Amino acid sequence: MLHIKNLEATIDKKHILKGLNLSIKPGEVHAIMGPNGSGKSTLANVLSGKTGYETKGQIQYNGESLNDLSTEERAQKGIFLAFQYPLEIPGVNTNIFLRTSLNSVLKAKGEKELDTLTFLKLIKEKAAELGIDEKFLSRQLNVGFSGGEKKKNEILQMKLLQPKLSILDETDSGLDIDALRIVADGVNSYKNTENAFLIITHYQRLLDYIKPDYVHVLSNGKIVKTGSADLGMQLEKTGYKNLI
Amino acid sequence: MKQFYDFKIEKIKNLSSKDKNLRKKNLEVFNKNGFPNKKDEDWKFTDLNKILSQNFKNIVNKDFSLKNKKLELIKEFEHNYISLLNGKLISSNFSYEEKNKISLENYNYNNKIIFDKKNSLNFLNDALATGGFSLEISKNYKLNKPLVIYNHFSNSLKETIVNYKNLIILNENSKLNLINYVNESIQENFMVNTIENIKIKKNSSLSNIFINNSKCNGYFYKYIQSNLEKNSNFENYLFSSGLKFNKIDIVVNFNEEHSKSSIFSALNLNNNEHQEIKTRINHNSPHCQSFQKIKDVLSDESKGVYQGKIFVKNNAQKTDAYQLSRALILDGNAEFDAKPELEIYADDVKCSHGSTSGSIDLNSIHYLKTRGIPEKEAYKMLINGFLIETLEKLAEGKLKNFLIKKLERQINGY
Ligand SMILES: Nc1ncnc2c1ncn2[C@@H]1O[C@H](COP(=O)(O)OP(=O)(O)OP(=O)(O)O)[C@@H](O)[C@H]1O
Ligand SMILES: [Mg+2]
Numbered sequence: 001m002l003h004i005k006n007l008e009a010t011i012d013k014k015h016i017l018k019g020l021n022l023s024i025k026p027g028e029v030h031a032i033m034g035p036n037g038s039g040k041s042t043l044a045n046v047l048s049g050k051t052g053y054e055t056k057g058q059i060q061y062n063g064e065s066l067n068d069l070s071t072e073e074r075a076q077k078g079i080f081l082a083f084q085y086p087l088e089i090p091g092v093n094t095n096i097f098l099r100t101s102l103n104s105v106l107k108a109k110g111e112k113e114l115d116t117l118t119f120l121k122l123i124k125e126k127a128a129e130l131g132i133d134e135k136f137l138s139r140q141l142n143v144g145f146s147g148g149e150k151k152k153n154e155i156l157q158m159k160l161l162q163p164k165l166s167i168l169d170e171t172d173s174g175l176d177i178d179a180l181r182i183v184a185d186g187v188n189s190y191k192n193t194e195n196a197f198l199i200i201t202h203y204q205r206l207l208d209y210i211k212p213d214y215v216h217v218l219s220n221g222k223i224v225k226t227g228s229a230d231l232g233m234q235l236e237k238t239g240y241k242n243l244i
Numbered sequence: 245m246k247q248f249y250d251f252k253i254e255k256i257k258n259l260s261s262k263d264k265n266l267r268k269k270n271l272e273v274f275n276k277n278g279f280p281n282k283k284d285e286d287w288k289f290t291d292l293n294k295i296l297s298q299n300f301k302n303i304v305n306k307d308f309s310l311k312n313k314k315l316e317l318i319k320e321f322e323h324n325y326i327s328l329l330n331g332k333l334i335s336s337n338f339s340y341e342e343k344n345k346i347s348l349e350n351y352n353y354n355n356k357i358i359f360d361k362k363n364s365l366n367f368l369n370d371a372l373a374t375g376g377f378s379l380e381i382s383k384n385y386k387l388n389k390p391l392v393i394y395n396h397f398s399n400s401l402k403e404t405i406v407n408y409k410n411l412i413i414l415n416e417n418s419k420l421n422l423i424n425y426v427n428e429s430i431q432e433n434f435m436v437n438t439i440e441n442i443k444i445k446k447n448s449s450l451s452n453i454f455i456n457n458s459k460c461n462g463y464f465y466k467y468i469q470s471n472l473e474k475n476s477n478f479e480n481y482l483f484s485s486g487l488k489f490n491k492i493d494i495v496v497n498f499n500e501e502h503s504k505s506s507i508f509s510a511l512n513l514n515n516n517e518h519q520e521i522k523t524r525i526n527h528n529s530p531h532c533q534s535f536q537k538i539k540d541v542l543s544d545e546s547k548g549v550y551q552g553k554i555f556v557k558n559n560a561q562k563t564d565a566y567q568l569s570r571a572l573i574l575d576g577n578a579e580f581d582a583k584p585e586l587e588i589y590a591d592d593v594k595c596s597h598g599s600t601s602g603s604i605d606l607n608s609i610h611y612l613k614t615r616g617i618p619e620k621e622a623y624k625m626l627i628n629g630f631l632i633e634t635l636e637k638l639a640e641g642k643l644k645n646f647l648i649k650k651l652e653r654q655i656n657g658y
């Protein structure tokens with residue numbers, strides 16, 4: 001599904017990704033761990049098509065070069081990024097945003113867009129599954145939401161858009177124990193043989209709930225070690241010292 | 245500079261010789277000063293004389309014959325209406341109201357109003373004004389439905405100036421929601437110069453909404469003077485995007501205690517549109533509240549100006565005055581100028597003001613795009629979100645939904 005070869009990324013003269021390789025197949029869950037500032041969010045941003053980066057190397061997504069696709073096209077083709085810091089967008093109603101988003105994706109796929117009523121029924125269901133109070137949906141997008149509420153809203157968007165590749169950037173940070181379980185359940189219930197996950201996290205906690213097929217350590221812009229789920233547990237004990 | 249206007253009192257019919265003389269004097273004052281330029285503190289950011297000279301060859305005044313223009317009524321909400329053609333009252337309908345509670349007449353030019361301001365456009369209005377209306381709401385009467393003023397202009401207005409005056413009186417304990425509606429897409433250049441005198445008596449409330457439904461090449465100037473008695477409320481909503489040039493000049497006089505006024509504006513300007521809001525809030529009495537929030541989104545070579553002055557007299561203790569202007573500038577060639585001013589002579593007051601201008605947040609655009617929303621749409625969503633906030637305080641209902649739709653139309657294109 002995703003093949004990254006020798007990816008380099010520079011922004012504002014800062015060379016951040018320095019030859020990164022990663023392959024993800026449908027149905028797989030990959031976890032990326034690594035010290036602060038090692039380039040994890042940068043990788044997520046580059047995959048999402050954020051502008052401002054000078055990049056080198058190749059990213060193939062379902063046989064297509066990602067370089068040629070705009071951010072919205074990537075999203076329409078099934079790449080989803082749950083942000084480490086979801087943005088607050090004043091004046092934009094959450095429901096309207098969610099519907100515009102879903103309909104943009106449906107339209108791009110050549111599918112029928114949802115009318116307001118069908119949409120509201122759908123979003124109500126999805127919100128209930130995540131224990132999100134409906135009232136949030138009539139508020140301005142993320143404005144005044146607590147840290148955890150913002151993260152839940154990201155997962156709600158994931159479940160709504162049904163992406164093929166979901167990149168979760170520290171979605172677990174800031175979640176209480178119950179919310180962590182709800183979010184993990186959300187991911188597990190959505191997981192199937194067709195879609196894949198790239199989960200960026202600092203804590204083994206989340207990986208106890210969502211069992212990864214691979215754990216990668218990103219350090220100084222490169223993947224320096226790849227292992228099975230055990231690697232996460234090992235890192236929890238030893239830290240990154242011995243790897244870097 | 246070549247003379248680009250030629251105004252004649254003789255073109256106005258049926259004037260008494262006394263009136264004619266007075267008008268001639270006013271015209272002389274205007275002719276001496278000409279249209280305002282940047283030397284005038286009230287036009288600090290705008291050389292109107294130059295703008296007009298570049299867009300007009302010869303502006304004249306005319307005597308308009310009254311023709312009925314077919315009315316296209318707003319269907320979205322029930323309303324009373326007044327219809328003006330080139331400033332002249334042509335029809336009205338108050339079918340939702342008790343008839344004897346509302347009086348509507350042609351403006352009476354025998355009653356001279358003394359204004360606390362005289363700029364050359366006011367003099368020009370005094371010289372040339374015809375038409376307009378006087379509207380008076382009886383004591384203890386609150387209108388059941390809003391009143392829409394349909395402002396129509398004929399297609400034959402090329403290089404013509406229209407001048408008129410309105411008088412609006414709300415007697416004690418009355419209430420009126422006014423919507424000033426322009427729905428013209430005239431391509432020819434014309435000018436409209438209006439003076440409106442508003443009196444809000446004790447315990448009364450007026451809301452004054454300006455909304456445009458299309459683009460037109462009119463150059464508008466409106467001077468509003470309002471006098472508020474005790475416990476009254478005056479709200480203004482300015483959504484006049486679409487006009488080639490527009491300046492709204494509002495004076496609010498708090499003459500008695502415990503009154504409120506607010507001015508909300510949301511403008512989305514492009515091409516070389518130019519809109520100005522000038523306010524002067526005179527806190528002449530204690531315990532009054534004034535609130536102003538001005539928002540502009542500017543692209544292409546458009547220009548937005550906000551000159552807001554809050555004056556607090558020495559006896560106006562417990563004044564609460566707030567003033568904020570924010571601009572989103574989407575294009576290097578667009579311009580926003582703000583001049584907030586406070587002049588305070590009382591010591592126990594709460595006054596705050598602020599002004600910001602900046603560009604759109606690209607991280608927010610990126611966020612929306614990662615959800616599959618095309619870039620153009622993402623911009624519109626943010627612009628809409630930025631402007632729509634000015635409607636927050638308006639009561640939910642059909643009128644609000646109508647305004648939201650119109651604002652979206654102004655943003656998304658006509
Ligand atoms: N626009 C920028 N200009 C300069 N430096 C940047 C820019 N963006 C990111 N960096 C730097 O690049 C490095 C990698 O940042 P990144 O956000 O990818 O780290 P991360 O691995 O996600 O860290 P964390 O675990 O703290 O979230 C950091 O040192 C950061 O300061
Ligand atoms: Mg990060």
